Amino acid sequence: MIRVLHVGLGPIGAAVARQIAARKGLRIVGAVDIDPLKVGQDVGAVIGVDRKLRVKVGVDIGTAIDESKPDVAVLCTSSSLKGVLPELMEVLKHGVAVVTTTEEVAYPRKDNRAIAKRIDAAAKKAKVAVLGTGVNPGFTMDALPIALSAVCEHVDRIEVWRVQDARIRRLPFQQKIGAGLTPEDFQRRVENGRVRHVGFTESIQMIGDAMGWKLDEITDDVSSKIAETAVSSEWLSVASGQVCGIVQDGVGYVKGQPKVTLRLEAYLGAPESYDSVLIEGTPRIYSKIDGGVHGDIATAAITVNAIPAVIAAAPGLRTMRDMRLPSFDGGALSWARKG
């Protein structure tokens, strides 16, 4: 039985916890959150499962670790590497492995490398592994295209599209992508960084490194998708001419040539949802997942599925590139024992 501590029980943390509560071989033994409304409650009530888990949400990581003796901490608090650093270091100080959905941990970009080195050193000292994962970054726009490239003799260029009809996603997601804003409001939010998928630079760098490309420039641009006709979801109505979602383009260049291109379209009314990978190379590969990979379920799932692998991994700050083949984990116990 793998003992799991949750750090952060927001929407993502709670989704991970719900899957763990239902999965064989894993047990929630502790949880902490900064929300005073959650502290002191039973984890079952906080994450919305219909039974008591007999674990109360605490507030201090060190205390929770001392009391619950977890094998791994699942950290879901922030997208920012700097933001999670204190919590991450506290967990590592207590010698516990970490799986986190923090986008910037998935593959630390250049300006985060110094912090990443500190995390790596702390993890090695604690003899545990740290992994950042999720559906994106972590899978659809980096690990999956990298895995597909394994059958290539030569790779010229990789282009990944993630197109989602946001109508099927939850309200916070629809708000996050700016649905319902005026073009001016949207632009203002872009400028102060509030509508942006975090992780493009990380995914581009991961692909570039895997392919052996020395990327000399990475761009990451957000623009609005304007509704041509009125469109609505269960929660929101968007008039024609207003913003119905986001278009984000990321490009990694080598000497002015685009080598890695990522495009995310998430808006109400997209005619088709899909995840596609195009590898221009020998052979040429075009792979498409019809309907796309559902972000909320998938991020929680890949986080849970990574737990046994992280426990078995070599100490240090790991990435999806150097972890063993990702997989649904149907036998957490047997896997973990291999380590």
Next chain:
Amino acid sequence: MIRVLHVGLGPIGAAVARQIAARKGLRIVGAVDIDPLKVGQDVGAVIGVDRKLRVKVGVDIGTAIDESKPDVAVLCTSSSLKGVLPELMEVLKHGVAVVTTTEEVAYPRKDNRAIAKRIDAAAKKAKVAVLGTGVNPGFTMDALPIALSAVCEHVDRIEVWRVQDARIRRLPFQQKIGAGLTPEDFQRRVENGRVRHVGFTESIQMIGDAMGWKLDEITDDVSSKIAETAVSSEWLSVASGQVCGIVQDGVGYVKGQPKVTLRLEAYLGAPESYDSVLIEGTPRIYSKIDGGVHGDIATAAITVNAIPAVIAAAPGLRTMRDMRLPSFDGGALSWARKG
């Protein structure tokens, strides 16, 4: 620079060697083959590259290793685990890591487990890794569906189709799938095991183990595809009513329920080539590679791309499941150094 010894320079071995000859960070330092017409020749002439590689094809593995001091041996001689056992053990006796396209090594099935244990023990004693890989088994019908399952909270059933228009493949492949035979001749060849893709049982077992399913029965059935109208390739013409290729169905069952289903169709005139993965689960995943993954190029490519990872891997008989994320290897040197 990674030093490579080739054991076997048939069509697949030669294809691997051609890619290695063209790749940075890898160097062919030795080669052996049993064909007297190849022994003594320059490897460049044997594999069909337009320059001398200044390496002569030898006949004895031990001598070749002593003389060339390889870091890894690429073994492409047979589909059978028993068939390659003497060569494999000889390489391991000399302390050299192995990547092989031997289908039965990719994921040793039950009746090969005793031999697999001997290989594992010999590899551990030699402190090197052994990996069986290829496009199939090794990727499209096992590692890829397993990797896609990583975003699933729950998996009910996995179905993988590989459909190929054999007109674009080489003549030996078209002959291997029985194109041009009468239905009676085809049936005779099925009975003595001469038309059969080797690897279904291995791929099914790999998927089953990854999902945590205890498969209690695995079936693997070959049937002929009959040409409804005349069809021809560059090399072969098949009259209506004759065999134009193969259909192979493999199923892994748990208590009578099909949990893993593989279907291979390879025949002249298939209207569409593709590789598809269906995961019935939460979320449901349907992934399709348009045009399919070209078998000859891809098997050689994934073998070459695996070399640095195998050198860095933990000693023993490894599988694609416990190797790090597969990837085109664009930086063999830097990867290998990590080990």
